[in-house]
Amino acid sequence: MRTKEKEVWGIDWHNGAVMNAEWTGVLLSDILTMSNPTLDPTKESHVAFSCYQTATQDDGYYGGSIPLSRAMDKNMEVLIALKMNGEDLTPERGYPVRMIIPGVAGARAVKWLDRITVQKQESSNAYQQKDYKILPPEVQTKEQAAAYWHKLPSILETPINSVICCPSSGSEIEDPRVKPLKIGGYALPQGSEGPIVKVEVSYDDGCTWENATISNEASRWSWVLWEFEYRGELTEDMSFMCKATDKGGNTQKIKSGEGQWNLRGVGYNAFGEINGLKVKQRVRGEVREGLSGIEARL
Numbered sequence: 001m002r003t004k005e006k007e008v009w010g011i012d013w014h015n016g017a018v019m020n021a022e023w024t025g026v027l028l029s030d031i032l033t034m035s036n037p038t039l040d041p042t043k044e045s046h047v048a049f050s051c052y053q054t055a056t057q058d059d060g061y062y063g064g065s066i067p068l069s070r071a072m073d074k075n076m077e078v079l080i081a082l083k084m085n086g087e088d089l090t091p092e093r094g095y096p097v098r099m100i101i102p103g104v105a106g107a108r109a110v111k112w113l114d115r116i117t118v119q120k121q122e123s124s125n126a127y128q129q130k131d132y133k134i135l136p137p138e139v140q141t142k143e144q145a146a147a148y149w150h151k152l153p154s155i156l157e158t159p160i161n162s163v164i165c166c167p168s169s170g171s172e173i174e175d176p177r178v179k180p181l182k183i184g185g186y187a188l189p190q191g192s193e194g195p196i197v198k199v200e201v202s203y204d205d206g207c208t209w210e211n212a213t214i215s216n217e218a219s220r221w222s223w224v225l226w227e228f229e230y231r232g233e234l235t236e237d238m239s240f241m242c243k244a245t246d247k248g249g250n251t252q253k254i255k256s257g258e259g260q261w262n263l264r265g266v267g268y269n270a271f272g273e274i275n276g277l278k279v280k281q282r283v284r285g286e287v288r289e290g291l292s293g294i295e296a297r298l
Ligand SMILES: Nc1nc2c(c(=O)[nH]1)N[C@H]1C(S)=C(S)[C@@H](COP(=O)(O)O)O[C@H]1N2
Pocket: 019, 051, 056, 062, 092, 093, 094, 105, 106, 107, 108, 109, 110, 111, 112
């Protein structure tokens, strides 16, 4: 959003802010069932997660919450996680215990978990109340945002998304007519509506789309990795775009730069895009040297 639309207040994550791993732990729904909360799951209530290990930039602790109905739903697989990829969590990943909430924004996946509370309101932590919300475009500064936070919903589920990881924009490549250009990336489903069923690529500004090949088995929560081969001419100003569709029928709809800007730059899911690729120009001398090398060998 920063590079394609307008400056935002936030960190430059580029395409790298994504996690995809195998998590092991205890289902929160089992713990909640055993502890038999007195609140009614059909009325709006919440489950809050807190970490008191250290103060944060904007609050005295870190916390977040999700609706009790989601926490109680076994199908949502909300996990009190103890292991990642079969091994104890590392300190950075939240050792000894963290939350993993599939399909939900990472901000709720509280690490170094100290407390779980069933309560009537959302978490009062700053990262639930005054951050991770989609502000309207007229809010241009942090100061203006102050009057809006309490009126806006907290982000819960993440939108469908896909990006092109390689090659990166501006790379020098072989002429695709000689050596097919391999384009690859990842795609993530929306919330709990996965798996990804289709990834498409366009190289004519979104007029036509061709199917990419999905190279791993898609699961409901995980990403898919995909690949596409282009064998045509690489022209100047050419861009390659990708878009994903999930089982729930959600699909990316807008070109980058044509979405609605928000100050925190969150919820961005325009088509993935790379541009500025250049065909490697062989220097004459190099060719001649190569030739004389061949001649010498002959
Ligand atoms: N205790 C604590 N938990 C936290 C955070 C934090 O600052 N403190 N950041 C959250 C945010 S915003 C994200 S995106 C994820 C990142 O998890 P990861 O570091 O394992 O990728 O942790 C979440 N859990």
